[in-house]
Amino acid sequence: MLDRLTLSAESNFVVIIVETYTFNAKLMNLFEDRLTLAWHSDSKLIKYKKQENQLVLMFDKKSENIQEEVYQQLLSMDIAHYEIYIGISEMVNQELDFPKAFDQAEDALALGKQLFSKHGKYVYSYPDMGIYRTFSMLQKEGSLDYYINPKLKKIWNTDEANKDQLIQTLQVFLDEKQRYKNTAAKLHIHWKTVKNRITKITKMTGIQLNRPEEALDIHLSLKLLTFTSEQNI
Template identity: 30%
Template sequence: MKDHDSIRLIELQSKLFRLITEDDRTFDELVQSCADLLQNPIIVIDLSFYVISYSDINQITDEYWHLNCKQKFCTPEFIVQFTHLPDVVKSLDHRDSFQVNCPYSVYNKILGKIYHDNEHVGYVVMVCCQTPEDSLSEDAVAAIARMFGLRWMDSVQTTVSQLPLKEKILSGMIRGDYGSHNELTTSTQALGFRIPNEFHIVAIDIKNISDANAILDLIPKFIEGYFSDYNYLWYQDYFLAFVPVSHIESLVDVISKAYQNYNKKNQIPIGISQSLNTPAECPNGFDEAVDALKLGLDIYTSTKIFYYANVKFYKLLLNVDPIEGMKRFSDPLIIKLSEYDRENDAQLSKTFYYYLLYNRSLQQTAKTLFIHRNTVSFRINKVEQILDINLNNDELCNRMLLSMKIVFFFESFLHRTGEDQPKPIYK
């Protein structure tokens, strides 16, 4: 940094320090003062893509950010675009401020990450629509982000007070603000909606949607088509819906049938919590839905809809060293079959896994793997020959299936973390 720039930065930081030490200044006033200093609009958003605060909206001539500020939240289409921008994806590996060149707008943006108690909680966005960015822009936005981190709790209180009442109640449920249905009844009835006595939390993580361009059109239609009848909100990185227990099977059935007409990469991953009976269970329900998403994407290839009840077993394995876990918990016969596949470029393990998973049904295995029933029969006979086993033994089949689940989970984990492991054979 040149001497002249260093002096300018010190002067700017000094002005910012004076701003934050003025206790009578509200968070919104602080945002406006920072915008005046930088001669460009400033917007603050949290990780749920709610607009926390913004400077003079008349100065925000970028049409997308103008709309976001006006409605105080980002649209689903905007969130998908934002999270898939190359500059934003690269920023996940560091804490520095960064420039975003967006193909949908003529204006550059400088973003700074806001941290509170060492946790990433939001972004400062400087929209360069009044004056061009210069050599100090990123340093200036970084300094502002640090300052806003110190006043973050003030901003959160402001945001909660500005949220629509329905979203305020739903986000409060996820945070654990309500203990029973009785505590909710008065507020929800006044707003014309109710929380079912038994419900699931359904979560969608848009960051795990690989094809951003293709999904831009699908996300709004998906939400409107399947979740418009339920209470929902955007929370942190997720779209969340509260679905009655009595509706979940029919909803999943309808979505599963629709997915048959989708390209596989455009099937939106869904995580479903166990059934919940009280609002007090919502924080755990949220964690379950998110865990179902994360674990399900590692474990399953035949579906993008994951129930926590089906994956919670694998949480027990998360604290086990993968290499040691495969040695301790896997059946030697499964390792032998895996080695045979790799040496002979075969797919016996994959076929064997689904055959056991579907209670030794040749028809269902063939349907899942898109192969002929006779091919499944041939491969299963081959497995029996190689391992010298009789698959009419129920106890043996249960043991082998459990062992395969453990081995495949650890193989998938090692492959995902890049620890020089081949792609899991069952994938």
């Protein structure tokens, strides 16, 4: 594969997929030209192809901050009237061939659009997808419900009117490393309200957050719940 792409054993490259809501050849060409011009001194466009509403680029480039560089190129373009999303593979070499790097960029694009586009993020790097990379791979093997801690399911199976609120509080509480005041600041509520909600959750479910392994399991289950919920929207 490397020989066909004229890559040396020392080459480092990234695959970048640019996608627009509807095909816009002018916008695609502009973005390609901007990246090629910006990186002309230290990179080489090895391969690209255009298909429907996607532009696939492969750059021989060594950089630790590809995502930020691509984002800066987006800012320099007039894209206010277009929906544009970008998936970026990890930096790879002879140990990872083009098809696998392409899959990474494609997965980053799909996961990013699903989880982060509504928060105003449009450039997605595969390494930055974190635990969601694992969720995506597990999903390809079957249902993800199996991996959600049964104790957590007790919250949304209850008739509690504020169960969504309880789940959100637990999620933020674990994100904030079980700090009541930090959680309260994020949720714009009093820290004692956070404490009351967490106490209610632990009594309702039997979750023991003082056990590191169980806290981690619940935290991952909450992220998995977010992942599956976003897919059903």
